[in-house]
Amino acid sequence: MKRHAQPALGTLVEISISDAVDAVLDDGRLQAAFHAGFTAVHTIHGLMSFHSPDSDISRYNRAAVGSVIDIHPLEHWAMQAHGAFIIPLSFLACCLLFQRMRRAHRALRNHYSGWSMLLTLLALTMLCPVLLR
Known part of the structure; x- marks a missing residue:
């Protein structure tokens, strides 16, 4: 090859x-x-x-x-191919990620790191408007 x-x-x-x-x-x-x-x-x-x-x-x-904008014929094809591939791939990735998260939760793995990540994201979400003033 x-x-x-x-x-x-x-x-x-x-x-x-x-x-x-x-x-x-x-x-x-x-x-x-x-x-x-x-x-x-x-x-x-x-x-x-x-x-x-x-x-x-x-x-x-x-x-x-x-x-109105003229586009190259290949660009239309590229956008169509991107749309045709990204929808099933994102659906598959989300399904696999959800299954992996459920398995890890049931096996009691990554509880501390998972909860700390969620709390950190929550704190950043709450503090960003205050910090950006």
Whole structure:
């Protein structure tokens, strides 16, 4: 399996090509496949980066309410894919976290650290308005 990684989208993006595909492609076409994949990732990164003043996200933030903005076709696809993945993943993570918390509570683990964390968060919630005056 061939793997290449580059920083993009706020993380390290890795593209892997299986051995079956690697056996069919010569080195030139393999490198072209990696290049095409990273070009698409960097295009999305350029469109979705709020650090870049000419990105679509920066244009959204500067636009007036109700104005119409043209977007890149890949951005619509990226937003749809993000929405399709984040909803089931967040549901799964919440279900697993809840089960883990119930198991730890029944096993009488982390009681002191859990209660101290909750009391600290409660104190910060109550004190923040006072401290920020």
